[in-house]
Amino acid sequence: MTDYLAEAAVLFEYTQALRRDFHMHPELGFQEIRTAEIVARELNALGLNVQTGVAGTGVVALLEGGKPGPVVLARADMDALPITEETGAPYASQTPGVMHACGHDGHTAILLTVAKLLHAHRAELAGTVKLVFQPAEEGLGGAARMVEAGVLENPRPDVTLALHLWNDQPLGWIGVARGAAMAGAEIFKVKVRGKGGHGAAPHQTHDPILAASQIVNALQTIVSRNIAPLQSAVVSVCTIHGGEAFNIIPQQVELSGTIRTFEPEVREKILERFEIITYGLAETFGCTAEVELTRLTPAVINDAKTAARVEAVARRLFPEASIDASHNVTMGSEDMAFMMEQVPGCFFFVGSANKEKNLDAAHHHPCFDFDEQALPRAAALMAAAIADLLKA
Numbered sequence: 001m002t003d004y005l006a007e008a009a010v011l012f013e014y015t016q017a018l019r020r021d022f023h024m025h026p027e028l029g030f031q032e033i034r035t036a037e038i039v040a041r042e043l044n045a046l047g048l049n050v051q052t053g054v055a056g057t058g059v060v061a062l063l064e065g066g067k068p069g070p071v072v073l074a075r076a077d078m079d080a081l082p083i084t085e086e087t088g089a090p091y092a093s094q095t096p097g098v099m100h101a102c103g104h105d106g107h108t109a110i111l112l113t114v115a116k117l118l119h120a121h122r123a124e125l126a127g128t129v130k131l132v133f134q135p136a137e138e139g140l141g142g143a144a145r146m147v148e149a150g151v152l153e154n155p156r157p158d159v160t161l162a163l164h165l166w167n168d169q170p171l172g173w174i175g176v177a178r179g180a181a182m183a184g185a186e187i188f189k190v191k192v193r194g195k196g197g198h199g200a201a202p203h204q205t206h207d208p209i210l211a212a213s214q215i216v217n218a219l220q221t222i223v224s225r226n227i228a229p230l231q232s233a234v235v236s237v238c239t240i241h242g243g244e245a246f247n248i249i250p251q252q253v254e255l256s257g258t259i260r261t262f263e264p265e266v267r268e269k270i271l272e273r274f275e276i277i278t279y280g281l282a283e284t285f286g287c288t289a290e291v292e293l294t295r296l297t298p299a300v301i302n303d304a305k306t307a308a309r310v311e312a313v314a315r316r317l318f319p320e321a322s323i324d325a326s327h328n329v330t331m332g333s334e335d336m337a338f339m340m341e342q343v344p345g346c347f348f349f350v351g352s353a354n355k356e357k358n359l360d361a362a363h364h365h366p367c368f369d370f371d372e373q374a375l376p377r378a379a380a381l382m383a384a385a386i387a388d389l390l391k392a
């Protein structure tokens, strides 16, 4: 049997060089021009059928196995974040205000390594590997745009795979949830309109600040009083803006925030309560409310059969690893959900933190960096999982 871990270890310098290059030259969502050029160059060097400019800056390549069989889609995200890096690493971002603070530089380098690993063993594969390099995962809708651009057609994948390096867990940890892996996310925006006036004459006003405060409080009863205690959900009000001066009651207050859920019925319940509470309390205080709810991503729900296969591959590859097959890895969201909603798959996590080396800052933090030993582990697991799914 192919030892993907040993082969990925041999390619470590290749993976690391790519990762550090992407890290030094980060690009925001839909602006991954340089990154996509390097991705296409590496895939073309393997002689793959490469398509560029998919959904803007996306790249898709097909790797044909030696025998016919199913199609496995493997996806990496390429975008960076609008953060100024503070790691002080020799390979730190050279673009002020832009940083790979989520590990997507690693994901892109890992999937290129997977392409190399599987290309060397293509004769043994029964089926096709569709390698998808996606733009704009960080809230800009890259995955949905790729689905619109037809990434799930010609050929249509039978199964989808994606991974995330995970700094909440140490190197050596692998997470393969059997069901829900990441939450679905909504964005809400609320405008509470009242009647402004003098701060010393509140009786002549309908105070939107008072109404908004009651709404913020009451929204916190949704999770605590309407959702079953054993189910998970989040309702967070993250911005509140209103007023200009200490003696003027304003006309309007604006709130925004996010809702996170796993189960569709929990989501429905929260959205229903959200509107009842917001409209009802606004009215109670003589104000009106406008609610705008936007679905950012569905939940990432792993297909149980696919997750069991990935977990079995992980146990074989890493007998020493702590493999976590519990549900609900994080209330964070992932737009891979748009592909997995249509084609069953598995989204797994590879622990990447190393406290001793000071590589354990959280995702999206200006000091975020991970232990690069996670790169060959992740590449080997992805390659071995794909090979397992394409076993003749």
Ligand code: NI
Pocket: 102, 103, 104, 137, 164
């Ligand atoms: Ni990410």
